[in-house]
Amino acid sequence: MTSRNLVGIAGICATLWLAGCGDDTTGMTDPHLEIQAATVETAALAAEVRQLAAGSGINSLQRPAPVRRELSLLGQALAFDKVLSGNRDISCMTCHLPKLGTTDARSVAVGQGATGLGTGRVHPQGKFVHRNAPPLFNLHAMPLLTWDGRVFRDGKGVVRTPGAPLLASQRAVLEFGTLSALGMFPVLSRSEMRGDAGNELAAIPDSLHQRTWKFLMRRLGLIPEYRTMFESAYPGQSFDNMNFAHAGNAMGGWIAAVFAFSNSPWDRFLAGNDDALTEVQLRGAKAFLGTAKCAQCHSGPSFSDGKFHNVAVAQVGPGFGNGSDGRDDFGRMRQTGNPAHRYAFRTPPLRNVELTAPYGHDGAIVDLRSWVDHYSQSATKLRAYDPTQLEPLLQGTLLPTAEDILLTRDSRLRTLVLQPQTVDEITEFLKSLTDPAARDLRTVVPVRVPSGLPIDDLP
Template structure:
């Protein structure tokens, strides 16, 4: 693995990934600040952006850690959370910040109180009849659980599901408008069009669906996943919510208008078609709604009134 390090985390930082990371969530927390399109900004805008343009992750993390060390209130909080910093055996680094972010995320974004969870804990009335029927289909005839399994309803693996390719793409394929997904990382054509199985917790709240937002209707992506071959052939191009910009409109459908590319996408699909009746599809969708933890509908309580840096907190 070209991106592996001594922590055995596969990341773009390779061997330069800090060693004090407590888990994979902490490793992930390191990278939004390295992305020009997320937090770093564009080259020339600031020092961090310049480092990001050069893929100099270590300099980014060191610079941000220096900022944290310059704010006494942050230092006090980190010393309280990480005793090794307080006793002087470790200097505050951005890895500590990543560990802190991961600890926050693992608590604040824990969603395990959906009707489905309540049912599993023994409350037979937590789910409706349709939701229970949908659950039976999910774990049975519809074969959804062959990929969407475990506590997070994902096997965390990569699969090709013939998801329509829309938008500018990732400079893959003959047109440059395709996204080869996992294949672009492994450089193995057998992995082309494979994407990681997403968690289905709160799935009713996380649209648009598909790695590229190809579906704006949850039922429609369920129909696609049940029979990707037919669904791809008859894909409804009104499903994605597009920008309406003329410069982007011209490239949104290049990959889908390429018959050879669409055939390759279909040929790579790993899902065996499943035929369900319309009412069974509705029941399956009902079950997906039963995966919603109502706390996710309003999370304003986790927004602090202020932060130690003094920077404004958005409403």
Template structure:
């Protein structure tokens, strides 16, 4: 199976075939990019970056937890199986393609009722937010753009609890089987099948679509009933959970298996920057090192949000992005998206969205909570002067879907009124160099995810790649 990744990065650009290892080697340091703008040689640049890494205690990405092979295999089958969607036409993999490093390369996802894959998918229900990348999602932090799955104190106060839109339906029976450290990932995994646009479909289309909105328990029970009708799935559940009786299988076992698969098989950290952190002084080019020095400089403000081994604080910020697409029912036209405010109810959270990880970011465009920017360099340039970038944004430069061209919301004044303080003033940095550094966060093992794809799934449905 030959899966290709499309990227604007010179390290990883392809023309329909995978980048060969020899090509990767030819793009490593020493290929003519061995001096800084002030004449610094590569050795001097390496020394400077080593000093920054030590001063800021920058650490490599940790390993994912060790998980049983049987649990991972069950999760693999579930991830690629369309049986968990209402019309049996969408799987997790439909919007998180192995051929595109866990993304769909679309501005906004095309859900139920669509045909084709990735940018070529047509006629599906439009999902209002960009598909989050699910590589390296074993961090245990908040999930979704608005963080609606996370550990936080309950409304009445007290210690943090796993909070989700499912409320009491996500009970102790379900969460009790979640692997410690993967609770948010497991809870997130069982929510898309409850969304009409993403996976469940409409009334009259299937028994899942006929269930009233918000009845999570009934939806989940119906999904499990489908799965246990296949003897192969029953065997896989019982292998993954020894001693489990058929009548005791529930949606928690599904979510936990999906989380195990994602944590184990979608861990892609074999990047040039990771190699540099592990001691390889020749892993980065001079341009990438200059970009790293700018990225980690307090003057660029990048690390205000993009910090830690996953390059995210997993917090919520208003970074001044335009709004496009159907929105989340907010604003006068019901086509705006208030982001985090929809979870917390707090006006100060309006237009705040979760900071995404930057690992593999060059492979997983478009960028923004609604896929507003089509290239990595364009979203990087946005940060140099957010107010100007927002006012000057031209949807035609970044969006090709004709259904989206007329959907930009005229909310610039409201967005800028609540802008993150770190972005209130223009910033000075080289877009070219910072973009080059971000490209060095792309893992070579993310380029070819063919090994994660099963030859078939128990239902017999086709597999989206």
């Protein structure tokens, strides 16, 4: 007998729909019948959850298209190689550490110029980058990237990157759409990778992004191993005719290939296995998909509607240049200019979310249960936000903007109140979205990279 059946029995006895249970005065019950009834109840709950999930389009996740081995190997090398950063001191994977669920366990990331990794990473001037580093899981299924969606496909399916437009010749290289384009951007950012001084990339004016990409290709071309790797990844093409989109595309392909995870308990449940979720997780799923309204935004196989909403998250960290002193982050309004989109951020996908704390665009909430609980009376929660949950250097960065944020809060949250037990159950349900294979990503780290620079990896 599983513990789920035991829990179920109590519920059934309470509803008295089975003879010989709660109203039994003789004390003679039939344990066999009770177990059967519990199973029936669980099966009914499971059926209901499946139906609700289908209604929200939360079906099983498609695997990514196969990625050719040579391209993936090139992408892996580039993603771990600090040669892509101005001062050769940081790689993509410094912020998206495999051992930390492809993030860095920080509220907001710590970029170039710093030393150490994860919670031990320190910048000499205490600098942070603008936002929380999101995980790299299942991004083949997320057409719209970054917290404010500035890497996206337009109505005609063309990849758009408004901050730094691509040439048609670069777009032609992108086999994995927005994911191929994304990797071209961290190298442009001074705080993330390029640096403010001390190297030929930092000396380039911000407006000349094509020149930065050209100089990076020049750097890579000085390493014979990279020339060979690029030419094997793109058969029939000469390195000298390639551009940085070829590098971005390789990293995008590698990310799509190695970080796709769709064998969670939830997936096994969707495939028909009622025992894959615990009774508590099933109740959490029912709330998530129904009364708690979560699935009204966290819909589809990735648990994201690919839209933008303001869910009343406090603003902490250095911000993104908005507001009177530049310390605010207007979110989606940065892209659309529409004041109604102020403080709206992309609904993040939720698979493996258990592994990727802190949460939200600025990591303002540091653990999963607190994030779920935040949705209950979120106005009160925002007004009473406690910055002492943050690391010391960020505690003083909380902006006093709660009332502004509440002006554009999503109307679905206005009356939402969740009982503590429901918060517990939803949190348990979210843990059923973890693919056990995502807990150990050691094998994605290469032993060396072509530049010979050291690889950032946690012990």
